[in-house]
Amino acid sequence: MSEQSCAPAERGILIIGLGLIGGSLAAALKEAGFAGRILACDRDADEVTSGIDMGLVDAGSTELAPWVAESSLIVLAVPVLAIEAVLRELAPHLGDQVITDVGSTKGAIEASVERVFGDIPPRFVLGHPIAGSEKSGVAASNPALYRRHKVILTPRADTDPDALARVRVLWAACGAELLEMDVARHDQVLARTSHLPHLLAFSLVDTLARQDERLEIFRYAAGGFRDFTRIAGSDPVMWRDIFSANREAVLGALDEFEAGVARLRRAVTDNDGDAMLAIFDRASHARQYFDTLLNQTSYQAMEQRNIRYRVTPGGNVRGRIRVPGDKSISHRSIMLGALAEGVTEVHGFLEGEDSLATLQAFREMGVAIEGPHQGRVTIHGVGLHGLKAPAGPLYVGNSGTAMRLFAGLLAGQAFDTELTGDVSLNKRPMGRVADPLREMGAVIETAEGGRPPLTIRGGQALRGIRYDMPMASAQVKSCLLLAGLYAEGETRVREPAPTRDHTERMLNGFGYAVQRDADEAWLQGGGRLTASPIDVPSDISSAAFYLVAAAITPGSDLLLEHVGTNPTRIGVINILKAMGADLELLNPREVGGEPVADIRVRHAPLKGIDIPVDQVPLAIDEFPVLFIAAANAEGVTRLRGAEELRVKESDRIQAMADGLAILGVENTVHSDGIDIVGRADASDTHVEHYSGGHVDSLGDHRIAMAFAIAALRAEGEIVIDDCANVATSFPGFVDLARRVGLSLEEQEAS
Numbered sequence: 001m002s003e004q005s006c007a008p009a010e011r012g013i014l015i016i017g018l019g020l021i022g023g024s025l026a027a028a029l030k031e032a033g034f035a036g037r038i039l040a041c042d043r044d045a046d047e048v049t050s051g052i053d054m055g056l057v058d059a060g061s062t063e064l065a066p067w068v069a070e071s072s073l074i075v076l077a078v079p080v081l082a083i084e085a086v087l088r089e090l091a092p093h094l095g096d097q098v099i100t101d102v103g104s105t106k107g108a109i110e111a112s113v114e115r116v117f118g119d120i121p122p123r124f125v126l127g128h129p130i131a132g133s134e135k136s137g138v139a140a141s142n143p144a145l146y147r148r149h150k151v152i153l154t155p156r157a158d159t160d161p162d163a164l165a166r167v168r169v170l171w172a173a174c175g176a177e178l179l180e181m182d183v184a185r186h187d188q189v190l191a192r193t194s195h196l197p198h199l200l201a202f203s204l205v206d207t208l209a210r211q212d213e214r215l216e217i218f219r220y221a222a223g224g225f226r227d228f229t230r231i232a233g234s235d236p237v238m239w240r241d242i243f244s245a246n247r248e249a250v251l252g253a254l255d256e257f258e259a260g261v262a263r264l265r266r267a268v269t270d271n272d273g274d275a276m277l278a279i280f281d282r283a284s285h286a287r288q289y290f291d292t293l294l295n296q297t298s299y300q301a302m303e304q305r306n307i308r309y310r311v312t313p314g315g316n317v318r319g320r321i322r323v324p325g326d327k328s329i330s331h332r333s334i335m336l337g338a339l340a341e342g343v344t345e346v347h348g349f350l351e352g353e354d355s356l357a358t359l360q361a362f363r364e365m366g367v368a369i370e371g372p373h374q375g376r377v378t379i380h381g382v383g384l385h386g387l388k389a390p391a392g393p394l395y396v397g398n399s400g401t402a403m404r405l406f407a408g409l410l411a412g413q414a415f416d417t418e419l420t421g422d423v424s425l426n427k428r429p430m431g432r433v434a435d436p437l438r439e440m441g442a443v444i445e446t447a448e449g450g451r452p453p454l455t456i457r458g459g460q461a462l463r464g465i466r467y468d469m470p471m472a473s474a475q476v477k478s479c480l481l482l483a484g485l486y487a488e489g490e491t492r493v494r495e496p497a498p499t500r501d502h503t504e505r506m507l508n509g510f511g512y513a514v515q516r517d518a519d520e521a522w523l524q525g526g527g528r529l530t531a532s533p534i535d536v537p538s539d540i541s542s543a544a545f546y547l548v549a550a551a552i553t554p555g556s557d558l559l560l561e562h563v564g565t566n567p568t569r570i571g572v573i574n575i576l577k578a579m580g581a582d583l584e585l586l587n588p589r590e591v592g593g594e595p596v597a598d599i600r601v602r603h604a605p606l607k608g609i610d611i612p613v614d615q616v617p618l619a620i621d622e623f624p625v626l627f628i629a630a631a632n633a634e635g636v637t638r639l640r641g642a643e644e645l646r647v648k649e650s651d652r653i654q655a656m657a658d659g660l661a662i663l664g665v666e667n668t669v670h671s672d673g674i675d676i677v678g679r680a681d682a683s684d685t686h687v688e689h690y691s692g693g694h695v696d697s698l699g700d701h702r703i704a705m706a707f708a709i710a711a712l713r714a715e716g717e718i719v720i721d722d723c724a725n726v727a728t729s730f731p732g733f734v735d736l737a738r739r740v741g742l743s744l745e746e747q748e749a750s
């Protein structure tokens with residue numbers, strides 16, 4: 001929908017209650033270039049006069065009637081308990097206006113609407129901007145108040161779609177991000193995340209103030225007190241209204257809080273240091289995780305930022321670097337560590353958003369996890385049957401691996417769970433795991449088209465199956481083997497082509513026997529996992545960008561340290577070698593069941609090849625950057641048998657083909673691959689083969705990084721849009737790129 005940029009097409013917008021929230025809405029609409037009239041009604045004539053003087057509203061008064069007919073959309077921005085009276089006054093004058101509100105609670109307001117109108121008219125769309133401040137009144141209006149903030153709408157099944165669309169446009173014009181949920185969920189969520197903290201802040205300040213009538217104590221108050229109690233400066237009337245209007249949900253949240261305080265009190269009374277540490281550690285990490293959300297560095301928030309890379313050509317690639325830990329192994333280390341008996345120490349853990357989300361999910365299921373601190377994580381395993389039901393849905397961010405592996409292990413739990421991800425993950429197919437899991441006896445509900453969220457019903461008796469995978473997918477295989485831990489009998493998976501075997505290796509490392517013969521892997525249910533230390537190798541998928549960077553750039557000599565060289569992952573090495581790259585594997589060794597080596601790569605002229613079909617699954621994530629190698633190789637490189645690439649974070653074949661075409665690299669797309677026409681003469685290091693240009697990564701981190709590498713050999717600057725997701729899979733990519741010699745600037749585009 002293009003609602004993001006357009007100003008509302010309303011004839012007139014009437015704001016009833018011109019305070020902070022109403023005034024800021026008017027200011028934001030003016031700034032967005034709203035062409036209609038903004039009208040205001042407030043019981044305080046001075047507020048309306050101020051609004052007109054400030055240029056926020058075109059006309060208004062303390063009377064309602066004169067302005068209703070002039071408006072096509074009405075926004076109720078009065079305190080929650082004033083809404084019913086305003087609606088009674090409004091009702092006789094109403095025509096076909098769309099009506100919305102900004103009230104901080106929704107159930108009470110819906111009840112008011114029902115009392116006044118007998119039902120909820122379809123053109124009523126209740127809403128709540130999650131933005132505000134302790135200030136009130138129109139003088140505090142801020143046109144940027146809603147920018148990048150969420151607005152929750154609570155439409156009903158019979159809400160008029162046109163009315164809903166118009167309210168969405170209203171808020172989108174103010175720069176807000178829209179969410180929809182039902183009224184009850186809104187009130188519960190807000191009771192916990194907003195109302196309870198305000199209640200506690202008011203109470204703490206009042207308690208201290210009562211103890212010290214002259215308020216002397218506040219002179220000694222440290223930063224902690226100030227941070228914790230800032231919100232106690234909020235408007236008392238508004239908060240009285242909110243607590244009255246959302247009483248049930250607030251009391252429920254308060255009960256949970258009191259139980260939590262009682263637990264902590266007990267730990268302090270008993271001087272139980274372990275219990276205190278467990279609580280503080282869980283809280284401290286939950287807070288850090290929440291911080292990344294708050295700072296808009298992750299998940300949905302990140303998708304709204306447009307981080308742009310500008311990479312100038314030239315430079316060579318030299319030095320010695322260690323890229324971050326392998327994502328697949330980091331995920332699995334947390335999963336198996338949590339399900340093992342004993343304490344698992346992990347080193348080299350990838351502190352990316354995705355693996356942190358996995359870690360957080362296990363904390364929510366009651367597993368005590370210390371760290372991560374500089375790649376070190378300590379997991380206090382709870383055993384295969386020790387997980388506890390989480391309080392809410394488990395959020396796995398952007399990680400397809402996490403969602404599919406979780407689906408397997410959660411299918412065997414005694415409790416229900418809901419698995420959800422960010423907007424892009426929620427579009428990806430999950431039927432490929434849900435269907436075989438159902439064959440094992442799991443009960444799983446998906447959204448339309450087999451997509452997330454997944455609801456997994458606990459307490460099912462799983463039975464082992466023999467599954468012939470229709471596609472070569474390590475995620476599906478791992479999912480079924482993890483479910484197999486909980487199944488009766490043998491779970492056996494056959495793969496049509498070799499896929500990554502990290503799950504099998506790590507299960508064996510944790511003392512759980514997984515057998516392997518030719519194209520089949522199998523295990524018996526009902527065993528146990530024993531904690532085992534894990535030193536996570538560097539991720540070959542991340543190393544691949546630098547392998548290609550050095551391979552295509554004259555004068556390069558780069559050493560990549562401690563890279564995982566699992567045979568199911570080294571397609572990129574095999575393919576680059578077949579293209580003529582100068583790669584050496586030094587000091588090969590084995591770490592925790594996984595082979596590791598240092599890789600030295602120097603420039604050598606590359607030649608186009610027909611990529612061997614058996615290498616395709618072994619290099620599936622590396623193709624974006626291999627396409628850049630192909631563009632720099634002499635002759636044509638042909639890829640087939642890679643239809644899997646079309647259902648990754650983006651349709652990677654099409655997205656890469658489009659970007660390459662912008663740079664002037666000739667290519668032909670096939671249903672399962674691509675032909676890329678490389679250079680006429682790769683040994684001529686002076687002539688560049690393609691131009692600069694402006695490409696869109698479509699939010700796909702690997703495409704963004706691939707085009708950054710391409711710039712080393714471009715004739716002009718390459719600008720890449722939508723690169724925020726790079727931080728998810730490869731924290732530190734930009735710093736490392738600069739360290740080895742790329743001229744990469746990172747900008748926030750508007």
Ligand code: NAP
Nearest residue numbers: 017019020021042043078079080082103104132133136137
């Ligand atoms: P505010 O600055 O106090 O503004 C409310 C305005 O409404 C005041 O000018 C008030 O006049 C006027 N008003 C009260 N009763 C009225 C009536 N019967 N008819 C006409 N005008 C009336 O409050 P606010 O912060 O903007 O909050 C307004 C709404 O936004 C509330 O429902 C609140 O729950 C919601 N909200 C607030 C925040 C926040 O952080 N502030 C965030 C999200 C949502 P008087 O000054 O004469 O009372």
